[in-house]
Amino acid sequence: MPGLATLADALVAAPLPLAAINWHSFFFFLFAALACGFAVAVVAAENVVRMALYLVLSLGATAGLFFLAGAEFVGAMQLMIYVGGTLVLLVFGVMLTAQAPFVSIKGSGRDKVVAGVVGAMLLAVLLQAALSVKAWRAPAAGVVADPAATPIGMALVGVRVDEPGVGAPARNVRPGYLLPFEIVSIHLLVVLVGAAYLARAKRRKTPRAIEVAASVEPPASVAQHAAIGRERSRGGSVLAGGR
């Protein structure tokens, strides 16, 4: 069939034969474009709910970059803790505070121009630094790493099994991460207790003067307590459901 033959000829003579594509690079650029594009969208979006959605997508694409770099465990944790935990927390915050006037608060145009100029200058400096070191630009040779999470787990309990090998002299054995792991555990515990304390539903105290007045004049206290109760139900805590 001449049609198929010309199609095959066109494929062979195509500017980019399929065999020449480095699929690792292809997926890197796919995930990199998603991550950077949605990061820019977070900045550009005015609506805070859309910003949260774009942030989820950007962080998810970053997890893909971690997988491509050979950090499978970090990528999985990124998906579970960041996308599954932190952003759900942020989305709950958005839902609790998303009254109509605050969904999109617009900044002034001058602020945007200044932020854009400063951001572009910072980006220029960072890119110049990133591209100026030769060893960072050289592509790697064909390395195959062991995709196991065991070295990370062993390092977190204080034993390094990655390098140098077992049986190396004691001064070459680098310490593991047992102490940082414990510090970060205590830190997380303290932070969670503190967050629960900060966000708890507070009972508003009755001012002392009103209580004194109420004990002196029983008939007036009824009306005042009713007024306080109305005020409480209006300005009460969001978390407590206006209790």
Add this chain to the structure above:
Amino acid sequence: MSFGLVSAVPLLGLITEPVSVAHYLVVGAIMFVCGIVCMAMKRNALGVLMGIELVLNGANVNFVAFASPYLQGQGSRSLGLDGQVIALFVILLAAAEAAVALAITLNFYNNHATVDVDRADDLKG
């Protein structure tokens, strides 16, 4: 097979060559700058929090790239496991920071009935 057009179009050359650390650094730099601009520009307190998440994530991309065994050029030494563990710690601290910052934001919202950071000027001298 003809590679004439591949060398002529630079963008096509990108996906035929392996990626290196610098590619990851560029991605991390873009996310970092987006986070900085987001922190500086947004007036919603939750938008500022999202900017912080972007900044931490951009730093994480750099850590993972320097730790990767696939990306280093000849003669350079990767961070190895250290980079990955630091990235894990950064993720954990970001989660802790988000919890506390969200609690503060909700408290602010309860007291002032707004999340506009420009209205948080009670401590102004």
